[in-house]
């Protein structure tokens with residue numbers, strides 16, 4: 642196997658670097674699924690991370706690896722979701738300037754939420770592409786540093802710290818079910834888990850609608866897919882046609898990918914909601930795959946609950962039986 646872009650020692654270094662700045666989240670047993678499947682099913686409750694999602698790990702590690710002169714010029718992103726939130730939070734904690742570039746189509750409440758996190762908002766153009774151009778301009782002309790959402794070794798190493806915690810809390814783990822989009826999370830976790838417990842399976846789980854990494858793995862190279870609305874909105878978006886880090890990691894290390902319908906994702910949210918875990922669609926996919934019988938438990942199985950940032954009215958509609966976003 643050719644050398645991979647992130648190693649176990651990168652992840653161990655990330656753990657030491659971010660210690661005290663991110664929460665070590667709890668792992669709890671899903672009693673209902675454990676009884677039903679006859680194997681322990683464990684929930685890694687990362688939706689209880691400070692920003693409501695794991696992306697704080699990667700963003701914090703990325704910022705802490707930058708030299709002071711680059712930190713002094715600030716960091717920039719175009720993400721309005723969990724990554725943008727993580728970058729804003731990590732920057733505020735380190736007293737670093739953060740700029741979030743948005744198109745003018747982003748709703749006012751989202752703009753306010755980003756400002757509340759202490760980030761500077763730049764409204765440019767009428768599309769995500771325009772916002773991305775402003776990021777490139779800030780990098781080229783102002784010397785700011787972009788913190789990429791997934792395709793970056795420091796970001797992946799930060800997310801991989803979850804793999805260390807999973808093996809520490811469940812040394813006999815047989816399978817880890819990881820939500821999959823750009824592959825920073827799954828790639829990082831797979832590096833750690835495969836190094837510490839090679840016999841464990843690491844499976845990427847995502848939605849049928851717009852599964853970019855799944856399509857890319859099938860094609861043998863990064864490809865684009867059409868983006869469609871999904872309950873698992875945090876799993877949308879491509880992997881980047883110039884992908885350097887997460888595609889090679891996922892190709893080398895994942896034991897498989899599983900695709901879910903919207904109804905299956907809704908059932909996962911409901912199952913977790915009934916146990917008091919209020920999670921977003923992206924975070925419910927591992928449990929949804931078990932409930933749907935698309936992954937067979939073959940020993941202790943850990944599902945990563947990656948984030949909890951779901952609108953409460955949407956969550957209430959799903960708990961009441963709704964199955965779709967629109």
Ligand SMILES: *Cc1c(COP(=O)(O)O)cnc(C)c1O
Pocket residue numbers: 694695696723724790791820821822823824825826827875876921923924947948949
């Ligand atoms: C970003 C995100 C993911 C997917 O992470 P990738 O590194 O892009 O694969 C999963 N769940 C939540 C809640 C996220 O915010």
